[in-house]
Amino acid sequence: MRFRVLRTALRFAAMKPRKHIPGPFWRGVRLRRALAAPGPDEPVRQVLLPATWDDRAAAALASLVPGHRPVVLESAASAWIDPVAARGGPELPAGLHALLRARRGAPGASLWQGRPAAVPRFVLNLPAFLDPEAGFDVAGFADAADIATRALAAYDPTAATLGVGFADLAGLLAALGVAYDSDAARAVAVALAALLRGTTEAASAALAARDGARAQAPAAPSAPRATVVPGLAEAAAAAQHRAAAQPRRRHAALTLLAPPDATEALLGAETGGVAPSFGPLDDSGHLTRAARAWLAARGMTAEAALAATLAGASPFPRADTAAHVAMHDALAPFFDAMPPRPVALPLPAPASGGRRDLPARHAGLAQRASVGGHRIYLRTGEYADGTLGELAIGLPKESAAFRGLMDAFALAVSLGLQHGVRLEEFVDAFTLTRFGPAGAVEGDPHVARATSLLDYAFRSLAAHYLGRTDLAEAAPDDDALPEPSLPLDLPRGEARQRRLRVVK
Numbered sequence: 322m323r324f325r326v327l328r329t330a331l332r333f334a335a336m337k338p339r340k341h342i343p344g345p346f347w348r349g350v351r352l353r354r355a356l357a358a359p360g361p362d363e364p365v366r367q368v369l370l371p372a373t374w375d376d377r378a379a380a381a382l383a384s385l386v387p388g389h390r391p392v393v394l395e396s397a398a399s400a401w402i403d404p405v406a407a408r409g410g411p412e413l414p415a416g417l418h419a420l421l422r423a424r425r426g427a428p429g430a431s432l433w434q435g436r437p438a439a440v441p442r443f444v445l446n447l448p449a450f451l452d453p454e455a456g457f458d459v460a461g462f463a464d465a466a467d468i469a470t471r472a473l474a475a476y477d478p479t480a481a482t483l484g485v486g487f488a489d490l491a492g493l494l495a496a497l498g499v500a501y502d503s504d505a506a507r508a509v510a511v512a513l514a515a516l517l518r519g520t521t522e523a524a525s526a527a528l529a530a531r532d533g534a535r536a537q538a539p540a541a542p543s544a545p546r547a548t549v550v551p552g553l554a555e556a557a558a559a560a561q562h563r564a565a566a567q568p569r570r571r572h573a574a575l576t577l578l579a580p581p582d583a584t585e586a587l588l589g590a591e592t593g594g595v596a597p598s599f600g601p602l603d604d605s606g607h608l609t610r611a612a613r614a615w616l617a618a619r620g621m622t623a624e625a626a627l628a629a630t631l632a633g634a635s636p637f638p639r640a641d642t643a644a645h646v647a648m649h650d651a652l653a654p655f656f657d658a659m660p661p662r663p664v665a666l667p668l669p670a671p672a673s674g675g676r677r678d679l680p681a682r683h684a685g686l687a688q689r690a691s692v693g694g695h696r697i698y699l700r701t702g703e704y705a706d707g708t709l710g711e712l713a714i715g716l717p718k719e720s721a722a723f724r725g726l727m728d729a730f731a732l733a734v735s736l737g738l739q740h741g742v743r744l745e746e747f748v749d750a751f752t753l754t755r756f757g758p759a760g761a762v763e764g765d766p767h768v769a770r771a772t773s774l775l776d777y778a779f780r781s782l783a784a785h786y787l788g789r790t791d792l793a794e795a796a797p798d799d800d801a802l803p804e805p806s807l808p809l810d811l812p813r814g815e816a817r818q819r820r821l822r823v824v825k
Contacts, residue, residue, distance in 0.1 A: 346418035347395045359384035359583075361718075367391040371422075374589070381586035385433040394421075401432045401476070409475025416468040424588045425449040426465050429484075429579070432476055440658075441477050442484035442577055443469035446588040447493040447513070448614070457497075459556045462513070463520045470524035470575065481535060484577030484658070485521050487513065489590035490648075491598040491640070495611040498618030499549060501597045502644035502681060507651045508545045510595060512557045514576070514655035515544035519560025521575040526567035534569035541565075542654045574657035594660065595648050597640030600700055604717035606689050612637060635684070641702065641711075643681050676739050679703075679710045686785055690768070692777045693760030695719070699778055702735075709744050709786045711735045714778060727774070744786055751779045752792055 343350065353372040357379035358365045366389055368379045386392045398421055406413045420426035426445045431438035445465050450458045466485060473483040490510055491501055499506045522538055529535070541564070544557035581593030591609055592598055601612035608616075608623065615637060616626055626636040645663045653659055679702050688699040696718055702711030714731045716724050734747060755772045762768045762777055767784035771777035783789040 355379040357383040369393040381583040384583040405475045440484045445487040466520040482574040491592045492611040496614035500638040501640040515557040519564045522564035525570040529571040536570040536573040578659045690764035693758040695758040
C-alpha cells in the first residue's frame, strides 16, 4: 500500500511543471496552466501557455509537441527556433517569437516535432494582423512573410520547395465587414496573395544571391489596383516589382495552401486557407469569432442579431460552395500549390430534366440537437420557393472517418435533391435506419427519439419541410444498446443502466 501511494505521488510530481521563468521574448506575457489532450483517447498532459489563449490552443500544443510530459509553449517554440537561428541568423529568434506570441504565424507540425517534411510550411493567421483601431498591418504581414521564408530555408537548406501560406481568410473578411461572396472580398484576397508571393520570392532571391540560385521565377499575374484595405494594393504591386527585378531564385516554389493541422488551432484560426465560414455558430453552439467580428464591423449587437433572426432575416452573410470555388479560382494563379478545387463532379442529367442549382444567396435551416448524447448539426439550403435543395450534417465529436462518410452522404443527398429526387423519397428510405448512436433526442422539439443519426436527420427534415410529425417512432427499447459481447454475467437492465461498451 505504501509503495502504491508513493508511486502515485511521484507520478503527479513528475507531471507538475517546474516554475517557468519567461525569457526575453515572453516577458510580460501572463501565463496559465491547462490540462489538455491531443485527442479523446490520448493521455492528458499539462501545458503552460498565454492566459488569453483558449483550451483549443492548449489541445493543439499538446498535439504538436511529442511525448506525454508537461509542455511549455516558449520552450517548445525555442526547440525549433534555436536551430533555425543557428543557420539563418541571430535576428530570426526575435521575429519568430514575436509572430507566435501575437498568434500571427507559426510553422507546420513537422518543425514542432523535429521531423522531415516533403514541403516545410509556415502559416500566417490573417485576422491577427488586423487591429480594430489601426486597421490591417500591411507592413507587418509582409515582414512576417519574409521571416517565414528565411526560417523555412534555414530549417531545411536543401529544400527546393517551401510552403508559406495563410489561414482564416473568412475571419479577416468578416472583421473587415466584407461579405465573402463579393468582388471586394476577392480583391482583398488576391492582393494578399500577391503580396505574399512577391515577398517570398524577393526573400528567395536574396538567399540565391548568397547561397546560389536553383530556379528562375515565372511571370506572376498582376495584383488588383485597389482594395478596401488601405495600402494593400500598393504594397502588393511594390512587392511584385521587387521580385521581378531579381528573377533568379533559391527555391522553385514558395507559396502553399495546405489542409490545416494543429498549427491553425494553436494560432486561433477558425477556417483553413481560403475556405468560407459556412455558419455563424461553433461546435459548442456559440457565435464564432468571425460572426462576432462581422456584427462589430456592422455596428450590430448580439441582441440585434437575435431580433433580426427571429424576424426571419439573417444578419450574417451566407457563403456556399459556389463562393468557395470563385475564391479558389481567383487565388490559384498566385499559389504554387492549393487544395483541390471545391466543386463536385457533375452527374448525368436524369431523363426528367437537368440539375436545378441553388442561387448563390439563399435561405436555410440551422438546427442543433443531440442523439443519445452525440451532438449533430443540420444545415440546409433552400430555393426561393422554400423547398429543400442542399443538406449538410455536422458531427463535431465523431471520428474523422465517420465525419467524412457523413459529408459524402449529405453531398449525395444534395445532388439528388437538385436533380429532382423528392424529399419524401429520402425520408421513406432513411427513417428507422438503425446504428449507433441512437436514443433520446434533445434540442429539437419535433423529434423525441431516433434509431440513428440518419433517422433523426430525416425526421427533422420531414417536420420542417413536409410538415410531417406522424412518422412511426421506434419503441424505447428498440434502439437500446445490444448485449455486451464480453463474458459479463449482468442482468439486461443493469447492463443498459451502466451503458457498457466494448473499448477497442
